[in-house]
Amino acid sequence: MSKFTTAQLRNVAVVGHGSSGKTSLVEALLFNSGALSRMGRVEDGSTVSDWDAEEQRRGISINLSVVPVTFKDIKLNLIDTPGYLDFMGEVISALTVTEAGLVLVDSVSGVEVGTELAWDRLNNANKPRLVFVNKMDRENANYQRVLADLRETFSDSTIVSFQLPIGSAESFQGIVNLVDMKAYMGQEGTPAAIPADMMAQVQEARQLLVDSAAEADDELIIKYLEGEDLTEEEVRHGLHDGVKSGKIVPVFCGTATANIGLYSLIRAMTSYVPAPDETNVSGQQNGEPIRVGNNTSEPTTGFVFKTIVDRYVGRMNYVRLFAGTLKKDDHLRNQRSGSEDRMQNLFTVSGKELEAVSELIAGDIGVVTKVDDVLTNDTLSDPAANITIIPPDFPRPLYTVAVAPATKADSAKMGQSLQALTEEDPTLVVEYVQATKQNVLQGMGESHIDAAVRSLETKFGVKVETSLPKVSYQETVTHQASAHYRHKKQTGGAGQFADVQLRVEPLERGAGFEYASEVFGGAIPTVFIPSIEKGIRQILDQGVIAGYPIVDVKAVVFDGKYHPVDSKDIAFQTAGREGFKQAMRDAGPVLLEPIYNIQVTVPDEYMGDVMGDLNTRRGRVQGMEQRGNRTIVRAQVPLAEILRYGTDLRSMTQGRGIYAIDFDHYEPVPSHLTDDIVEKHRQEHDEIQD
Ligand SMILES: Nc1nc2c(ncn2[C@@H]2O[C@H](COP(=O)(O)OP(=O)(O)O)[C@@H](O)[C@H]2O)c(=O)[nH]1
Numbered sequence: 001m002s003k004f005t006t007a008q009l010r011n012v013a014v015v016g017h018g019s020s021g022k023t024s025l026v027e028a029l030l031f032n033s034g035a036l037s038r039m040g041r042v043e044d045g046s047t048v049s050d051w052d053a054e055e056q057r058r059g060i061s062i063n064l065s066v067v068p069v070t071f072k073d074i075k076l077n078l079i080d081t082p083g084y085l086d087f088m089g090e091v092i093s094a095l096t097v098t099e100a101g102l103v104l105v106d107s108v109s110g111v112e113v114g115t116e117l118a119w120d121r122l123n124n125a126n127k128p129r130l131v132f133v134n135k136m137d138r139e140n141a142n143y144q145r146v147l148a149d150l151r152e153t154f155s156d157s158t159i160v161s162f163q164l165p166i167g168s169a170e171s172f173q174g175i176v177n178l179v180d181m182k183a184y185m186g187q188e189g190t191p192a193a194i195p196a197d198m199m200a201q202v203q204e205a206r207q208l209l210v211d212s213a214a215e216a217d218d219e220l221i222i223k224y225l226e227g228e229d230l231t232e233e234e235v236r237h238g239l240h241d242g243v244k245s246g247k248i249v250p251v252f253c254g255t256a257t258a259n260i261g262l263y264s265l266i267r268a269m270t271s272y273v274p275a276p277d278e279t280n281v282s283g284q285q286n287g288e289p290i291r292v293g294n295n296t297s298e299p300t301t302g303f304v305f306k307t308i309v310d311r312y313v314g315r316m317n318y319v320r321l322f323a324g325t326l327k328k329d330d331h332l333r334n335q336r337s338g339s340e341d342r343m344q345n346l347f348t349v350s351g352k353e354l355e356a357v358s359e360l361i362a363g364d365i366g367v368v369t370k371v372d373d374v375l376t377n378d379t380l381s382d383p384a385a386n387i388t389i390i391p392p393d394f395p396r397p398l399y400t401v402a403v404a405p406a407t408k409a410d411s412a413k414m415g416q417s418l419q420a421l422t423e424e425d426p427t428l429v430v431e432y433v434q435a436t437k438q439n440v441l442q443g444m445g446e447s448h449i450d451a452a453v454r455s456l457e458t459k460f461g462v463k464v465e466t467s468l469p470k471v472s473y474q475e476t477v478t479h480q481a482s483a484h485y486r487h488k489k490q491t492g493g494a495g496q497f498a499d500v501q502l503r504v505e506p507l508e509r510g511a512g513f514e515y516a517s518e519v520f521g522g523a524i525p526t527v528f529i530p531s532i533e534k535g536i537r538q539i540l541d542q543g544v545i546a547g548y549p550i551v552d553v554k555a556v557v558f559d560g561k562y563h564p565v566d567s568k569d570i571a572f573q574t575a576g577r578e579g580f581k582q583a584m585r586d587a588g589p590v591l592l593e594p595i596y597n598i599q600v601t602v603p604d605e606y607m608g609d610v611m612g613d614l615n616t617r618r619g620r621v622q623g624m625e626q627r628g629n630r631t632i633v634r635a636q637v638p639l640a641e642i643l644r645y646g647t648d649l650r651s652m653t654q655g656r657g658i659y660a661i662d663f664d665h666y667e668p669v670p671s672h673l674t675d676d677i678v679e680k681h682r683q684e685h686d687e688i689q690d
């Protein structure tokens with residue numbers, strides 16, 4: 001039997017800017033629950049949630065980590081997440097399986113780009129949030145300034161201070177809880193009287209709290225506006241409703257490392273975060289949309305939100321149960337692959353520690369191991385009911401490198417290992433690009449790719465070298481041209497003869513290749529018409545300018561000659577191919593390059609720089625939009641100019657700019673740039689030949 005019922009569970013994703021103290025906070029909460037005899041430190045690589053070797057090496061979180069903390073009769077599953085934009089995929093996965101987000105904000109830095117990103121994600125996922133202003137022990141900590149900053153940046157949310165700090169920086173010693181109007185001091189949260197000199201400030205803040213409680217509930221606001229006072233009970237009710245519906249964003253404060261204010265925080269989390277059975281999620285059953293309700297009586301439905309291939313444990317799948325009870329040895333169907341597997345290894349998890357359990361109930365989070373072919377975003381569910389949970393959308397990759405095996409030995413394992421990595425992480429994509437003959441790895445940024453390449457080595461023992469990817473140029477023609485080619489061979493044995501007249505014509509962008517015959521009166525016998533096409537198609541992927549694929553061209557055979565004995569398939573293939581090449585050269589061939597839509601979001605003060613920079617990248621700005629104190633710039637820009645945009649934007653905006661790209665169309669490369677590209681291509685080609 002599970003120790004907790006669904007109503008006793010809470011799932012919260014801990015999100016926010018890198019270094020705001022998420023990992024330290026989770027560690028402190030776990031320590032306070034009595035589960036740890038000493039508190040680990042991020043600096044020492046000794047925390048429960050940053051357990052991965054790569055995280056310890058870098059001193060930052062790169063994977064989500066599940067850390068359950070018990071408080072009274074509640075089990076709170078905290079999911080620690082990375083703050084860095086590159087690892088946003090982990091935040092998205094964490095938010096999919098939690099009922100709320102705890103947003104950490106540094107008491108000195110206030111709202112940072114990571115705060116805004118996390119906030120956006122919570123908006124997208126439509127999840128309630130709580131804010132914790134951390135590091136109140138730091139010099140220059142300023143709770144009121146952070147509060148003002150939050151209200152200004154997120155002006156469409158009702159941000160309400162639920163606490164006030166007692167003291168600041170070195171003198172920070174506790175908090176005043178504005179709901180029960182008591183002070184709580186030190187690590188234990190020892191109740192105390194509100195300091196007399198804070199009374200005026202406390203009353204004012206309490207008034208704002210009561211106002212927002214009234215506004216959260218239609219009945220309460222009527223009563224309130226008629227001049228009646230709300231009872232204590234009504235205030236609490238209004239606050240609970242307001243927070244759970246997302247109307248009110250409560251703000252708390254404290255310090256993770258000095259462990260002050262955390263008792264109040266965990267108490268608030270267990271009370272304001274909806275229990276799983278108060279919510280439901282979108283699913284699908286037999287193609288029909290349904291709601292899945294975190295109820296133990298519904299058919300068992302588990303969603304895989306993280307997959308890790310561990311060297312010792314093997315494949316670990318993190319599962320959030322959205323309905324039913326999963327008992328050890330139950331058979332569940334993978335709704336993507338259709339395969340049915342026995343769940344013989346069932347665990348709860350804390351950081352990297354697994355604990356075998358006999359069952360997992362709706363609302364809880366655990367791990368199943370050694371089930372083949374289960375990937376992140378798969379649903380494992382009761383084969384009789386076949387329910388699928390709708391997975392979240394992940395952002396498209398932004399950063400691409402070409403990867404090549406470092407040695408022959410690596411070459412054999414590279415493909416498979418890269419594949420395994422992408423199965424762990426939905427924001428990683430691996431692809432073989434035919435046009436450039438390169439294997440490319442795509443991710444969210446330089447650090448993301450760097451971490452992936454290191455994992456490849458540490459987990460799979462595969463070493464790869466990375467380089468700037470080549471751009472997939474294409475070749476096409478700008479006007480019509482004809483050619484006449486006669487293929488004749490008379491050396492020994494049987495001869496070969498084919499005579500072909502053809503022309504090439506430009507087609508509209510995206511049309512690809514077309515072939516037609518206008519041959520009259522059997523000048524070329526019908527059987528050889530396809531032979532000519534076959535010959536042309538042999539060289540479509542190696543154009544006449546620099547060997548890039550030929551597109552948007554129509555080839556038309558209009559005349560020719562044949563020989564009753566020497567004409568044969570192979571002869572017409574050759575004549576078609578050579579004639580086509582000749583015609584291409586005369587038809588004003590040009591290079592086409594991929595053009596991407598780019599959307600850059602930056603704080604207003606960087607807008608000028610970003611626009612100027614886009615200009616130097618041959619960008620065409622298409623529109624601008626104001627959002628709060630940020631500007632969104634939309635532009636079209638050649639891929640060749642933005643291969644390392646992430647890194648450049650970061651340095652241009654001190655890490656405060658973000659962007660997204662997607663492919664739009666191909667268009668001709670300006671002629672003054674063509675020579676360079678051709679020359680580069682030739683050099684690379686020569687190197688390969690050497
Ligand atoms: N002074 C102070 N430092 C803190 C506090 N919480 C975290 N830190 C430090 O801030 C740094 C980043 O903390 P970490 O937990 O890794 O932040 P994360 O990136 O949000 O997970 C570490 O050096 C922590 O020791 C705090 O409450 N006060």
Ligand SMILES: [Mg+2]
Binds near residue numbers: 022023024060080082
């Ligand atoms: Mg961290």
